Amino acid sequence: MPKKDAIEIIYQDADILVINKPTGLSVTKDRSRDEELLPVLLEQLNTSATEDTEDTENSEVDENKSKACPERSEWIQNLKSKIGLLLVHRLDKETSGVMILAKNKDAQRQFSSYFTKGQIKKTYLALVAGAVTQDEGTIDAPIGSNRKDPRFMAIDFGKRGKKAVTNWRLLADFGNAALVAVSPITGRTHQIRVHLPSMGMPLAIDPLYGNSEGLMLSSFKTNYRLGKWQEEKPLIERLTLHAYQIELPPSAKDHSHPLSALGVMAMPPNQQPATIFVAKLDKKFAATIKMLAKHNSRGLAAFKNPDILAAILDGKPL
Numbered sequence: 001m002p003k004k005d006a007i008e009i010i011y012q013d014a015d016i017l018v019i020n021k022p023t024g025l026s027v028t029k030d031r032s033r034d035e036e037l038l039p040v041l042l043e044q045l046n047t048s049a050t051e052d053t054e055d056t057e058n059s060e061v062d063e064n065k066s067k068a069c070p071e072r073s074e075w076i077q078n079l080k081s082k083i084g085l086l087l088v089h090r091l092d093k094e095t096s097g098v099m100i101l102a103k104n105k106d107a108q109r110q111f112s113s114y115f116t117k118g119q120i121k122k123t124y125l126a127l128v129a130g131a132v133t134q135d136e137g138t139i140d141a142p143i144g145s146n147r148k149d150p151r152f153m154a155i156d157f158g159k160r161g162k163k164a165v166t167n168w169r170l171l172a173d174f175g176n177a178a179l180v181a182v183s184p185i186t187g188r189t190h191q192i193r194v195h196l197p198s199m200g201m202p203l204a205i206d207p208l209y210g211n212s213e214g215l216m217l218s219s220f221k222t223n224y225r226l227g228k229w230q231e232e233k234p235l236i237e238r239l240t241l242h243a244y245q246i247e248l249p250p251s252a253k254d255h256s257h258p259l260s261a262l263g264v265m266a267m268p269p270n271q272q273p274a275t276i277f278v279a280k281l282d283k284k285f286a287a288t289i290k291m292l293a294k295h296n297s298r299g300l301a302a303f304k305n306p307d308i309l310a311a312i313l314d315g316k317p318l
Contacts, residue, residue, distance in 0.1 A: 007041055010277050015107035016100055017041075017085060018246075020279035023096040023238045027087065034093075038085055041101075045085075089115045092190065094207075097124070097243025098279035115187060119249040123318055124182040124192060125171075125281070127240035127288070128201040129211065132178040135304065136169035139195040143188040152208070153190040155198055164188045166195045172303040174296040176220055177204055179289060181244075181318060192241060204240045215240070215288060221295040235288045242285060245318055248275045280315035289313075 214234025
């Protein structure tokens with residue numbers, strides 16, 4: 001896969017791989033013929049492993065490292081021949097953001113248990129439509145599959161509904177739109193996409209549950225004007241929901257592999273601490289937030305915390 005399309009690797013060690021999943025990439029097979037996450041990611045990792053191995057074979061420095069640490073050479077060869085990835089949790093196809101994948105069965109069991117027991121804190125960024133009248137809240141409403149169409153989920157206080165709890169807090173009020181941090185306590189399908197509309201805070205764009213039209217600058221910029229023969233293009237057209245942050249429980253072991261110190265698993269300069277993983281917004285989502293911050297009637301005063309915009313754009317933990 002071309003580098004410009006490569007899936008961002010946030011962190012990896014011998015047990016887990018943490019990625020920033022792009023929007024539109026399905027975690028499991030669906031009815032479309034679109035690409036799936038695991039095959040795309042495995043191809044990317046195998047290609048990277050092959051390139052790293054070739055570089056190692058042509059480097060005297062790496063050769064000396066291999067002699068000093070024979071396990072390193074064996075590990076590289078194993079990585080090159082086969083990289084196994086196992087799902088721990090899921091994101092909707094249209095939702096972007098941070099995901100943890102396991103590299104072995106033990107890690108899959110461990111991290112699946114964390115999610116099942118609610119020991120991992122997840123924080124999403126949601127751009128919602130309409131006025132938000134409170135600073136924070138908790139939505140406690142059971143969710144079940146829609147009786148008429150199984151593609152949809154719905155709030156269901158009957159026997160079919162399963163307990164679902166979502167905490168949320170307002171980050172910025174732009175007037176006719178708002179940025180909200182959402183932390184689902186339970187993990188029901190489409191939980192955020194069902195809970196937020198029930199409180200009058202539908203996602204600004206959600207083709208399945210609400211608005212399918214792109215967000216236009218003219219809808220919130222005062223005195224917006226187009227030049228002659230120009231056609232306005234949406235700032236963003238995708239689902240306005242991003243899995244921003246995952247925080248591991250204190251009981252999680254320190255995920256740092258000794259081989260990383262030798263350059264085999266070199267991390268980006270802005271690597272997150274091992275207990276909190278942050279996935280930065282994609283360019284269009286980030287640009288949309290910046291435009292909303294710039295052109296709403298209150299400017300940066302729309303943010304509850306003056307530092308929150310810079311933190312989000314820099315990919316810092318909330």
